[in-house]
Amino acid sequence: MKARTEYLTLHLPTRRGFVNITPEVRRVVEESGVREGMVLVNAMHISASVFINDDESGLHHDYEVWLERLAPHAPVDQYRHNDTGEDNADAHLKRQVMGREVVVAVTAGQLDFGPWEQIFYGEFDGRRKKRVLVKVIGE
Amino acid sequence: MKARTEYLTLHLPTRRGFVNITPEVRRVVEESGVREGMVLVNAMHISASVFINDDESGLHHDYEVWLERLAPHAPVDQYRHNDTGEDNADAHLKRQVMGREVVVAVTAGQLDFGPWEQIFYGEFDGRRKKRVLVKVIGE
Amino acid sequence: MKARTEYLTLHLPTRRGFVNITPEVRRVVEESGVREGMVLVNAMHISASVFINDDESGLHHDYEVWLERLAPHAPVDQYRHNDTGEDNADAHLKRQVMGREVVVAVTAGQLDFGPWEQIFYGEFDGRRKKRVLVKVIGE
Numbered sequence: 001m002k003a004r005t006e007y008l009t010l011h012l013p014t015r016r017g018f019v020n021i022t023p024e025v026r027r028v029v030e031e032s033g034v035r036e037g038m039v040l041v042n043a044m045h046i047s048a049s050v051f052i053n054d055d056e057s058g059l060h061h062d063y064e065v066w067l068e069r070l071a072p073h074a075p076v077d078q079y080r081h082n083d084t085g086e087d088n089a090d091a092h093l094k095r096q097v098m099g100r101e102v103v104v105a106v107t108a109g110q111l112d113f114g115p116w117e118q119i120f121y122g123e124f125d126g127r128r129k130k131r132v133l134v135k136v137i138g139e
Numbered sequence: 140m141k142a143r144t145e146y147l148t149l150h151l152p153t154r155r156g157f158v159n160i161t162p163e164v165r166r167v168v169e170e171s172g173v174r175e176g177m178v179l180v181n182a183m184h185i186s187a188s189v190f191i192n193d194d195e196s197g198l199h200h201d202y203e204v205w206l207e208r209l210a211p212h213a214p215v216d217q218y219r220h221n222d223t224g225e226d227n228a229d230a231h232l233k234r235q236v237m238g239r240e241v242v243v244a245v246t247a248g249q250l251d252f253g254p255w256e257q258i259f260y261g262e263f264d265g266r267r268k269k270r271v272l273v274k275v276i277g278e
Numbered sequence: 279m280k281a282r283t284e285y286l287t288l289h290l291p292t293r294r295g296f297v298n299i300t301p302e303v304r305r306v307v308e309e310s311g312v313r314e315g316m317v318l319v320n321a322m323h324i325s326a327s328v329f330i331n332d333d334e335s336g337l338h339h340d341y342e343v344w345l346e347r348l349a350p351h352a353p354v355d356q357y358r359h360n361d362t363g364e365d366n367a368d369a370h371l372k373r374q375v376m377g378r379e380v381v382v383a384v385t386a387g388q389l390d391f392g393p394w395e396q397i398f399y400g401e402f403d404g405r406r407k408k409r410v411l412v413k414v415i416g417e
Contacts, residue, residue: 001140001279001417003314005385036142037276038179040316040381044392046331052239053185053231058219062228063235066210071344080336089340092331096341096376098235100330103179103242103381105274107144112272114183133390135383137315137416138276139140140279175281176415177318191378192324192370197358201367202374205349237374242318242381244413246283251411253322277415278279 004032006134007044012126015073018060019121021050021132025104026111028134035109037138041119042101045130047091049098049122067094067124091124098122106138143171145273146183151265157199158260160189160271164243165250167273174248176277180258181240183270186230188237188261206233206263230263237261245277282310282414285322290404293351296338297399299328299410303382304389306412313387315416319397320379322409325369327376327400345372345402369402376400384416
């Protein structure tokens with residue numbers, strides 16, 4: 001069995017945003033030498049997500065509006081988590097809707113993707129450095 | 140390490156619906172010859188889900204009503220994604236709630252399931268052919 | 279390839295609650311002898327979740343309030359699933375928001391975690407015994 005682990009660094013200037021990390025994941029898969037296996041991609045921070053969907057800016061706007069409706073940032077005092085001095089309780093909720101991780105099949109040395117699948121980092125409490133783990137296992 | 144990859148084709152006549160794909164996944168696991176490992180099952184399309192829950196029609200009705208409340212299809216012009224000519228923005232939202240994929244343990248050559256676990260394909264923008272990837276790895 | 283499978287038993291005295299199961303998962307990983315691989319942790323029951331987030335009681339309170347707003351328990355007759363004699367339809371909905379499973383990288387024999395990641399069992403229909411599956415594969 002082969003394994004390769006890499007940590008991507010993300011640092012968004014805004015509180016929220018989406019970043020397409022497919023090229024980085026593809027590079028790690030290629031460098032791993034794995035032909036048949038799986039790759040795990042996960043946020044290492046609990047106020048961020050990794051998910052797969054469309055690279056279309058209108059949709060990203062829709063996600064932003066929708067998540068803010070499901071789990072509003074303000075008023076921050078509606079959340080007991082924010083009594084600890086944080087203001088990011090909503091980020092922990094939004095991240096559960098969008099998910100922590102994706103697992104993608106590696107077939108013939110490539111990400112085994114459908115026609116529109118792209119891997120995104122979803123930031124819900126940015127303006128600081130965070131990491132994404134990429135782990136490939138297989139043969 | 141052994142690996143086996145298969146692509147299931149789904150074509151629902153309706154916009155939305157749920158299909159129990161457990162028998163197909165079980166067959167792929169058996170044909171893989173893997174005794175100890177994992178199987179990944181994921182939608183290859185970004186307006187569909189794969190998830191595990193109960194095979195009970197009342198619950199599926201409840202999911203339909205609930206998802207339509209969380210992310211309504213109409214009016215379609217409430218979503219910027221639909222400015223591209225699509226009318227399926229709600230499908231991309233619903234799929235995030237229900238999830239893209241499941242990973243199931245394979246133990247002693249079988250799906251290692253709890254008493255009621257069944258694998259479902261969740262369609263949110265049907266009336267066309269879509270695919271589900273099944274990948275088994277292990278030994 | 280090495281593999282190890284264990285089943286944790288959970289029995290919460292309340293309908294809903296969150297339990298930090300990180301120590302048990304860590305023990306299984308250590309006992310597996312796997313240095314490089316992945317560990318799958320999933321609820322084996324369809325009205326419960328396994329997820330990764332913060333071990334902070336204020337946040338858990340926020341999750342409880344938020345999930346009850348997204349998918350209220352009462353009135354129980356709002357759900358067709360409950361026509362079967364159950365009263366736990368809301369639990370099947372809440373579990374989809376929080377997720378069934380997590381997959382965590384194992385690197386150098388350890389859970390490859392970010393600074394605050396902890397693994398939780400989320401119960402939405404307790405007062406009875408349930409199980410969580412922990413499966414490690416790798417080398």
